[in-house]
Amino acid sequence: MKMIDNIKRLIGLVVWLVCTACASQPEQVTKVSEPAPIYPDYADVTIPYNIAPLNFLLRNDASALQVTVSGQKESLTVNGDRKVCFPLHKWKNLLETEKGQTLTVTVTARVDGKWLQYPAFTWQVALEKIDGFLSYRLIEPGYEVWNTIQLRERNIESFEEKVIADNNLVDGSCMNCHIYGKQDGNLSLFHLRGKNGGTILNRNGGLRKLSLKDDQMVSGAVYGDFHPSGHYGVFSSNIIIPAYHAHDNKRLEVYDTASDLAIADFDNNRMIVAPQIARKEVFETFPTFSADGNWVYYCASPAVELPDSLHQLKYSLCRIAFDAEKGEWGTQIDTLWNAETHNGSVCFPKASPDGRYLLYSVADYGTFPIWHRETDLKLMNLQTGEIDPLPTVNSDRSDTYHSWSSNSRWFVFASKRGDGQYGKPYFAYISPDGTAGKPFVLPQKDPEHYDYTFKSYNIPELSATPVPFDASDIRRVYQKTKVEEFSVAR
Structure with a gap:
């Protein structure tokens, strides 16, 4: 077995040497002043040392290129045509060695028969890792087609991906609002609609199907979050109405005509509602625990x-x-951010695991900001009340649907920057002093991936561990598991 492994390594080395030898090598290089037209935009970003390779391409007529990434102790040079794809093993070794250091990236390309060297850019390798798994709902970015939906989980340390729920296996039912408790893949849930649906609760691989509603509630559970103990979940119950805009940047509007809050006691199958929140004259939604x-x-x-x-x-x-x-x-309700004072509407508050920050999005109005071009993320310091408008993070398109990494040093969010239609997951670093860095998109094995993938990455959620189930398990629960009813306790 050892001899076979050695032979495989030798063959791999020979193939790499042959490819490198055959690749065009820069000669008579001319330095230019304009930045390299790389896509995705990975220039001058802070990255975790456990991220998958930041493969990219050139948005020009390059016929060959050479990219060198140089650190304090290690360096890596890769040749290609107009794409650069870093070998996973070499990439991991480079980032692990250069934790806390700055990498310099030099791009040299042959364009119209001439070799051009662009100004170098940098990658700052953070000392803190990011949670290794990201789940998202892949869905067409509109209301016309919603019956082809998958929940997927991506290992962001590599390019491995698995389907954790597929609505083609559950009578075409809608699936939404997947969340994790304490960024742990062993504690998660999502709502599975349809005649055999319910809220699918995963606790250490044990899957339950719950009916989180009662006649006294406005509706079943919608938006929610886990209590740190895992024994409770807090949810809104909403009567949701869709409406359609004529404007291209606000295609779809969703609003509540009634909404309240309730806490689910998962151990005792009861919903805990509160009279002080069940007010018809006030709409409440998007609850989350500190x-x-x-x-x-x-x-x-x-x-x-x-x-x-x-x-x-x-x-x-x-x-x-x-x-x-x-x-x-x-019994007491406190207002931390007043909509009238700020002349805006807040959505999706999420507390950092260290209790220091609250990350939320702000639109001009309403509760459905993904088609509101003006939607930006804000960061509130819960110790001082200071609000950071995150100018380095936000774009001229909708930025929302965010999730924290378990160490509070990273967060992911969905952004429609670029084409304005398709939401993609972006990561941003928060330094120990609270400074946010320039975000970068989830890397893909093929840097052209986002050009030909006509799906939005909806509600990206980070977790430190993978979920212990897949789409076949969800189909079994949907078809064969009896739904558990919950009663209301006041």
């Missing part, structure tokens, strides 16, 4: 006439206490 589980952050707006007054539907950021030992809501 890092210590003692607070519920959520969005609230005064009820308005809909759809006529849709532009006046603006949500503030609020919080209310929660006692996990007693399973009780608090």
Whole structure:
């Protein structure tokens, strides 16, 4: 066996040497001042040392190129045509060796028969890793076709990907709102609609199908989050209405005509609602727990006439206490970000695992910001109340649907930057002093991947470990597992 492995390594080395020898080598190089037209834009970004290779291409007529990545101790040179694809093993060795250091990237390309060398750019390799798995819902970016949906999980340390739920296996049912508890693949859930549907709860590989609703609630559970203990989940219940715009940058609008909050007790199959939140004159949505589980952050707006007054539907950021030992809501509601003062509408608050920050998005109005071009991410320091508008992170398109890495040094979000139609997952680094770095898109094995993939990466969620199930397990639960009913406790 050892001899066979050695032979395989030798063959691989010979193939690499032959390819390298046959590749065009730069000669009579001319230095130019314009930056290399690389795609995706990976220039001058901070990256985790466990990320997959940042393969890229040139958006010009290059017929050959050479890319050299130089660090303090290691370097890597790769040749190609107009694409550069770094060998995974060599890439991993380079980043592991150069943790905490700056890598210099030099691109030399043959364009119109001449070799041109572009100004170098850098990759700062952070000392902190990012959680190794990313899940997302692949879906067409519109309302016309929604019956081809998959939840997928990508190993972002490599290019391995698996399907964890496929609606073609569950009667074409819609699947949405997949979330994790404490960025742990062994604690997750998502809503599976349809006649045999329910909320699919995964705890250490044990899959349950839950009916998180009751006649006293506005609807079944919609948007939600896990309590740090894993024993509870907090959810909104919403009556959701779709509406369609004539404007190309706001194709689809979704708004609530009624919404409240409820906490699911997974151990005792009960829903815990609160009279102080169940108010018809106020819409509440997008609840999430604080890092210590003692607070519920959520969005609230005064009820308005809909759809006529849709532009006046603006949500503030609020919080209310929660006692996990007693399973009780608090009584006082605090407003942390006032929609009237800021003249905007807040969505999707997410607390960093270290309890230091709250990341949320802000649009002009409403609760469906993915088609609102103006939507930006904001970062609130929960210790000081200071708000960072994140100018290095946001773009001129919608930036939202965010998730933290378990060490609070990274977050992922969905952005429609570029073509304005397809959401893609971008990663951004938060330094220990709270400074956010330039984001970069999820790397793909083929750097042309996003050019020919006509799907949006919806609701990207980071986890430190993979989920212990796949699409066949979900089909079995959908077809054969009896749904568990929940009762309401006040």
